[in-house]
Amino acid sequence: MASKNLILNYKNKFGFSDKFIAKTGKHLLPYIQKLKKILKEKDNQRPESFLNLVESQILIEIKRLAYQKIKEAKILILIGIGGSSLGTQAIYETLRGEFNFGKEKKFPQTIFLDKSNVAYLNDVLNFLKQQTKSNREILIVLISKSGTTLESLINFNVLWQFLKRRGTNFKNNVVVITERNSLLWQTAEKENFTLLEIPKAVSGRYSVFSSVGLFPLAALKINIQKLIEGAKTMRNKCLEENVKDNPALILAAFLFWSQQKGKTIIDNFFFEPNLEILGKWLRQLLAESLGKNGRGLTPTVSLGTADLHSVFQLSLAGPRNKSTIFVFVAQPPRPRLSIKPLPEFKKLISSFQGKDVFEIIEAVYQSVKNVYAKKKLPFIEIILPEISEDSLGQFLMLQMMATIFLAKLWKINAFNQPAVELYKSLARKILAGKVKKFNND
Amino acid sequence: MASKNLILNYKNKFGFSDKFIAKTGKHLLPYIQKLKKILKEKDNQRPESFLNLVESQILIEIKRLAYQKIKEAKILILIGIGGSSLGTQAIYETLRGEFNFGKEKKFPQTIFLDKSNVAYLNDVLNFLKQQTKSNREILIVLISKSGTTLESLINFNVLWQFLKRRGTNFKNNVVVITERNSLLWQTAEKENFTLLEIPKAVSGRYSVFSSVGLFPLAALKINIQKLIEGAKTMRNKCLEENVKDNPALILAAFLFWSQQKGKTIIDNFFFEPNLEILGKWLRQLLAESLGKNGRGLTPTVSLGTADLHSVFQLSLAGPRNKSTIFVFVAQPPRPRLSIKPLPEFKKLISSFQGKDVFEIIEAVYQSVKNVYAKKKLPFIEIILPEISEDSLGQFLMLQMMATIFLAKLWKINAFNQPAVELYKSLARKILAGKVKKFNND
Incomplete structure (x- = not known):
């Protein structure tokens, strides 16, 4: 069965252009071909064999x-x-x-x-x-x-x-x-x-x-079958050599461009509270894969609409050191809920009486994108068709492939984590009494 | 009854010196005196009247x-x-x-x-x-x-x-x-x-x-009585004109210094998973109060030990654009748990067999601080005496006062959030059909 497709939208008015994507695509082409070979040969010796x-x-x-x-x-x-x-x-x-x-x-x-x-x-x-x-x-x-x-x-x-x-x-x-x-x-x-x-x-x-x-x-x-199917669909898309049809390539190019423009923070802004834990997974993927040789983007996780009452102020009026990836779920959950007329509260809810709750949240999301565009805050948009195994399979695979593409563009190893070993060995020494505890003076 | 005191430790080897703190203290003195006056006169017209x-x-x-x-x-x-x-x-x-x-x-x-x-x-x-x-x-x-x-x-x-x-x-x-x-x-x-x-x-x-x-x-x-008592104890400390005894002043000075040194991210690293939600409160306080006029620090929240397997790599080997505030709880929870000898797993756990779980986590924490110090990553340390109403009252008040001190140093208003209104009015217009939805092209 065909997947409902995850969609990646980008706006090219911030300087992140189709031309930039095409140029990035050229750099990545040899790597994509290498990945295809790993796939074809069922080569399981390389870290990319997660594909x-x-x-x-x-x-x-x-x-x-x-x-x-x-x-x-x-x-x-x-x-x-x-x-x-x-x-x-x-x-x-x-x-x-x-x-x-x-x-x-x-x-x-x-x-x-x-x-x-x-x-x-x-x-x-x-x-x-x-x-x-x-x-x-x-x-x-x-x-x-x-x-x-x-x-x-x-x-x-x-x-x-x-x-x-x-x-x-x-x-x-x-x-x-x-x-x-x-x-x-x-x-x-x-x-x-x-x-x-x-x-x-x-x-x-x-x-x-x-x-x-x-x-x-x-x-x-x-349903792990559906999860895998979603991931496989996305993997194949992300091996596409035609850059316009390759979402991981576009996403990697956006992150690459962001870092060049001094946007050292990537805000993963999920407009669906259930996705918070997905943000934690993503934070690890990005931080540990890309934090090398002085390179790296600090991933943050924001949640709509709650964080509009907190980090939104900083994003808009603070230092311009962020790019944003909005994640939105297109399919409204069932059953729908609507705002019924309440005589007692008529004045308070007049502007959205009779509206569907999902519709209101979508309007908030639209307004947030509008404000970002107006203020020229760079962003890209990922639309999940629904919350399902298939969708999540697509999302996870997209993120993993964009990450290894970006690492390739930065010429760093996306698969190791040398720094993590540092604290482990030291902790063992402290436990064994071989190193004295930390002293603040 | 006397509170068990929250402790703020700092290391002055990164360039963040006692001299810098003293200088910052001089700048803040008039504001501290103003706050004392608000208190004395029970003036409830000012935003600082939260004190x-x-x-x-x-x-x-x-x-x-x-x-x-x-x-x-x-x-x-x-x-x-x-x-x-x-x-x-x-x-x-x-x-x-x-x-x-x-x-x-x-x-x-x-x-x-x-x-x-x-x-x-x-x-x-x-x-x-x-x-x-x-x-x-x-x-x-x-x-x-x-x-x-x-x-x-x-x-x-x-x-x-x-x-x-x-x-x-x-x-x-x-x-x-x-x-x-x-x-x-x-x-x-x-x-x-x-x-x-x-x-x-x-x-x-x-x-x-x-x-x-x-x-x-x-x-x-x-126990809201104890919560308030903790907060009051801390408030009085943070009105202390002798800078060395004023933890909010030291914390504000550290954040002020961090921004001057190009550390645009503040990682609030809690070595106690139960404090994660405290990080969310703090994130809002910092982002919304300080994200103004191009100023601002991006607050991130990390959790020990879990995030040592993720963001630790980025902090150590990525761009040097972060300062860290470690938060540790001194009092081990009861009942204690220890790692009992298991003949089957002897080899696997040899280095910490017989140790107390809290002691092991503390050794990890010590090792992390050691690594940060060795790599010259600036940090400050907040030690909560225990997880209690009193402790939390102290912590929340400390953070609120450090925030308004930093805003004063930056000459911004810590109490408004003009940007947040932007999306709200637009959302209402979209719902009323007065503005068309966002278009990516």
């Missing part, structure tokens, strides 16, 4: 395993941080909505253990005590690419102690997702945990379409 | 009303956006924690209607249908300073229709908080809703210690 993931051979197997594992479990606990968790969270929470009162019964309850926080961990343990009678009701998914992630090992340890205290039959309740032959892989193999592999060449923040995202999402009843 | 709010004469009255109103209600719905909601959310969610599974029974359930989103509104209506049998179980608090806030009027309209369909006895369930004599005030008076006043001179983002924050917080069983 091959959406060929979906493993879908059926993953779904079967996920359904089997979740069958008895009432609660899924995903232990992972950064790239091991954010993509899954972004898709799950965007689709399910943020309002979780009373919804828990419909799906397996889900806990994302993406931080090692004592208060939070205590809350989780208390909740498990109250809500589950046996370990069989809990499914733990432990995800760490390297297998050495400090926070995730802490969280797993604490949960494992809990399971151990309560009973013996629990090895079946743990699924470990890691790189083949990591120390964690070897341990999990010895312990007979269920194991899934993260392809070695694919780095964390590009791994959402591998088992990292697909297994937990399938267990949570997300 | 007078913590004299707390109205506390007992507000508490009594709040307890009475919440008595029968199981659910409190706060309708408000920006300054009418963020401060209350920040305090409530920081104290209650973000993990809300199974906690709802302990407190009145709380819904913050701070957006007009069709899907979210539908979820809220369904929830009310399921969870309440009569209107008496619902308390609506509608907060709008001007009384004309589009989103809040939409939300109130939709809820009002719901209450109306279900019964007649519901006027007692609405508390309206607005400026005296606004159109909303007049309407509420006519309809016999309970009314509370927002002091005219105090603008939204400085109003958390007025009835705007205190009434809903009291209803939600937050």
